[in-house]
Amino acid sequence: MAEADWxxxxxxxxxxxxxxxxxxxxxxxxxxxxxxxxKVRGPEGSEQGVAAxxxxxxxxxxxxxxxxxxTLNLPFRGRGAGTMADGSEAxxxxxxxxxxxxxxxxxxxxxxxESEPLLGMDFFYGDELTIQVxxxxxxxxxxxx
Amino acid sequence: MAVSTPRYSKAEFARLGDEIYExxxxxxxxxxxxxxxxxxxxxxxxxEVDVDGLAAMNRLLARLPDAQVWLRRIGSRYTxxxxxx
Numbered sequence: 001m002a003e004a005d006w007x008x009x010x011x012x013x014x015x016x017x018x019x020x021x022x023x024x025x026x027x028x029x030x031x032x033x034x035x036x037x038x039k040v041r042g043p044e045g046s047e048q049g050v051a052a053x054x055x056x057x058x059x060x061x062x063x064x065x066x067x068x069x070x071t072l073n074l075p076f077r078g079r080g081a082g083t084m085a086d087g088s089e090a091x092x093x094x095x096x097x098x099x100x101x102x103x104x105x106x107x108x109x110x111x112x113x114e115s116e117p118l119l120g121m122d123f124f125y126g127d128e129l130t131i132q133v134x135x136x137x138x139x140x141x142x143x144x145x
Numbered sequence: 146m147a148v149s150t151p152r153y154s155k156a157e158f159a160r161l162g163d164e165i166y167e168x169x170x171x172x173x174x175x176x177x178x179x180x181x182x183x184x185x186x187x188x189x190x191x192x193e194v195d196v197d198g199l200a201a202m203n204r205l206l207a208r209l210p211d212a213q214v215w216l217r218r219i220g221s222r223y224t225x226x227x228x229x230x
Contacts, residue, residue: 078214080224
């Protein structure tokens with residue numbers, strides 16, 4: 001009996017701990033896209049809020065359209081190639097930006113791609129990513145220990 | 146760090162970068178390095194390898210501030226995949 005009383009309390013405590021570690025970083029919109037709001041900073045400290053779509057098929061960090069890269073004056077670092085979803089190949093410029101992530105400024109490579117900003121799997125490496133796939137549902141991360 | 150600007154077309158970056166990779170880097174890389182990034186200066190063939198692509202590029206640019214950097218992976222010419230491997 002004593003053990004039966006103890007077990008639910010123990011489970012409730014553990015669940016509460018896990019929930020408190022989870023950080024909500026965005027929401028699912030009406031188009032069923034998981035949107036994360038980021039602050040992207042250039043070398044002179046100019047900063048812009050960006051709504052990026054979580055794309056688990058993209059194995060990089062972040063894509064931004066060229067006009068935004070120009071506005072923030074993100075420094076050019078090099079060029080690379082990628083495969084697109086239709087099987088075609090794209091060549092793109094690679095720039096560097098500071099993104100505030102998990103409360104910390106982080107230097108990341110930005111691929112210049114003329115689509116909506118995409119947030120790729122590199123951002124979530126080492127995290128558990130959960131998405132409540134309903135309109136307004138939360139996009140959350142939790143550090144994997 | 147000095148900011149490099151591109152002096153070649155995108156197609157030239159790809160052609161020269163992959164040529165240097167196949168000729169000078171691929172014969173010397175270890176199988177264990179597959180998937181790592183390699184940043185290649187398409188003018189001098191200098192290169193840096195790292196699991197972090199930005200770190201590889203920045204190390205090369207610290208050494209050669211005017212480098213024209215082609216970034217690819219060991220074993221694959223693609224830096225990134227957008228929904229297709």
